[in-house]
Amino acid sequence: MGxxxxxxxxxxxxxxxIAIKWGVSQRGGLPGGAWDNAMFLFGLVFDPWIFSGLLAAFVGALFWLAALTRFQLSFAYPxxxxxxxxxxxxxALVLHEPLNIHKIAGxxxxxxxIVVSSRGLG
Structure with missing residues (x-):
């Protein structure tokens, strides 16, 4: 289960x-100016894609809390x-961002x- x-x-x-990037991409860049930027960013929260991405982050945090009840951090985190x-x-597939050899190598x-650090832990 862990x-x-x-x-x-x-x-x-x-x-x-992915959802947050998709939502942000639909809205464009920051408008400029501290107040306008703050209002723009606050408004992004109400975009359905961005909201679902933030909700996913919260659910992910709950999963993570549960995982940490089962494993040592040094095992789970990698x-x-x-x-x-x-x-x-x-x-690359959904957002059509470029994929190159440097990204693949990284x-x-x-x-x-991950393989090296997780050997012998658990």
């Missing part, structure tokens, strides 16, 4: 990042890096780090 909590954390985190892999793939190094 691994399902970690998976839930990763998946809700990834969804949240799995959070899997979100880098999923965000890279989904940002994520491969992250995965290698």
């Amino acid at each position: 691994y399902l909590f970690i998976l839930g954390t990763v998946l809700t985190t990834v969804y949240g990042q 799995f959070m890096s899997l979100s880098f892999v999923l965000v890279l793939v989904l940002s 994520v491969a190094l992250i995965v290698a780090g």
Whole structure:
């Protein structure tokens, strides 16, 4: 069950990042000026995609709390890096962001780090 909590954390985190980026992309850039920027950012919270992404972050935090009741932090935390892999793939597929060899190599190094750091823990 503990691994399902970690998976839930990763998946809700990834969804949240993709949904927030999607919502922000639909709204454009900051308008400029401190007050206008603050009002713009506050208004973003009410965008359905952004709101769902923030809600996913909250649900992910609940999953994370549950995961930490089952595992040592030093074991569970490296799995959070899997979100880098999923965000890279989904940002290319869903958001049509460029995917290049440097990004792929960087994520491969992250995965290698997960494998090395999780050996013998648990």
